[in-house]
Amino acid sequence: MKISSTWKKVLIALAVALLVVLAVVIHALAGLSTQPITYAEPPVFVAQYAEKMQHSDPLSIPNGRHTGIEKDSDAEYAKWMEGFSYEEALVFRAIMVGESLEELWGLFTHPDKAVRIKIASAFAAVNIKFSHHDESGFPPKRNQFWKDLGEQLPNVRNALSEGLVETAKHGTATRIPYTLAWLPEQGLETLKLFEWAAKHHPDPGVRRSSLYYVAYIGREEVFTAPLLLNRAHDPEYSVRELALGLRFRRLVGDL
Structure with missing residues (x-):
C-alpha cells in the first residue's frame, strides 16, 4: 500500500512536532539549564506600608492574655485549640466567636515588625489547619470573617506579606501564601x-x-x-x- 506524498508530508510534520515537544519536555524536566535561587529585594510597597505601622501606639493595644481566651471553658472549642500558641488561639477564637478582635487588630498594626509577623504566621497556621475542616465548623466562619475584615484588610495583608518576605530572608518554610492568596480583593x-x-x-x-x-x-x-x-x-x-x-x-x- 502506497502512501501519498501529501500524507507523507503530514506524517513528517507530526513527527517533527512530536520531537520538538519531547525535546522541550525533556529539557524542562531534566534541569539542564537550572539557575540557583538568589535573594532579591522584595517589592517596595511592603516596606512602604509597614512604615505607617511604626507610628502606632503599643500602649493603646488591648491585652487579652487574662480575659476571654484563657478563662473560657467551652470544650467545643478547647479540643480544636489543643497545642495552640497564644496567638493561634487568639486567631481561632476571633474567627469562630468574634472574641478579642481589638487585640487581634492591635497585633496586626503593632509598631514592632516581629509582633506583626508572629500574629500573621499564627493567622496563616490556623487557616491552613482548619480551612477544609468541616467538623470544626471553621470554613463558613472563616468566609464570613473575610467579608467582615473591612478596613483591617490592608493591615492583615501587609503583615502576611512581611511574614513571607522575612521567611525568604532567613530561608525558612512557610504556608503564608495560602492565606495571602485567598484574602478578598x-x-x-x-x-x-x-x-x-x-x-x-x-x-x-x-x-x-x-x-x-x-x-x-x-x-x-x-x-x-x-x-x-x-x-x-x-x-x-x-x-x-x-x-x-x-x-x-x-x-x-x-x-
Whole structure:
C-alpha cells in the first residue's frame, strides 16, 4: 500500500512536532539549564506600608492574655485549640466567636515588625489547619470573617506579606501564601509579591505555590507567561514540572 506524498508530508510534520515537544519536555524536566535561587529585594510597597505601622501606639493595644481566651471553658472549642500558641488561639477564637478582635487588630498594626509577623504566621497556621475542616465548623466562619475584615484588610495583608518576605530572608518554610492568596480583593501588588516569591524564595514549596497563584488567581499575561518560562530553570524538579504543566494548560485553553 502506497502512501501519498501529501500524507507523507503530514506524517513528517507530526513527527517533527512530536520531537520538538519531547525535546522541550525533556529539557524542562531534566534541569539542564537550572539557575540557583538568589535573594532579591522584595517589592517596595511592603516596606512602604509597614512604615505607617511604626507610628502606632503599643500602649493603646488591648491585652487579652487574662480575659476571654484563657478563662473560657467551652470544650467545643478547647479540643480544636489543643497545642495552640497564644496567638493561634487568639486567631481561632476571633474567627469562630468574634472574641478579642481589638487585640487581634492591635497585633496586626503593632509598631514592632516581629509582633506583626508572629500574629500573621499564627493567622496563616490556623487557616491552613482548619480551612477544609468541616467538623470544626471553621470554613463558613472563616468566609464570613473575610467579608467582615473591612478596613483591617490592608493591615492583615501587609503583615502576611512581611511574614513571607522575612521567611525568604532567613530561608525558612512557610504556608503564608495560602492565606495571602485567598484574602478578598486581590490586586496587582499581591501578584507582584507572588511573582517575586516564585523567583527568590529559597523554599521550593513557597516557589511552587506562588507560581500556582500567579497563574490561577492573576491570570495576567504580563506576569504569567514570563514567570512560567523563568521557572523552567528552577533548580527544584517539582517547580519545573508545575511550570511545564501550567504552560501546557494555557496552551490548550484550560487556564
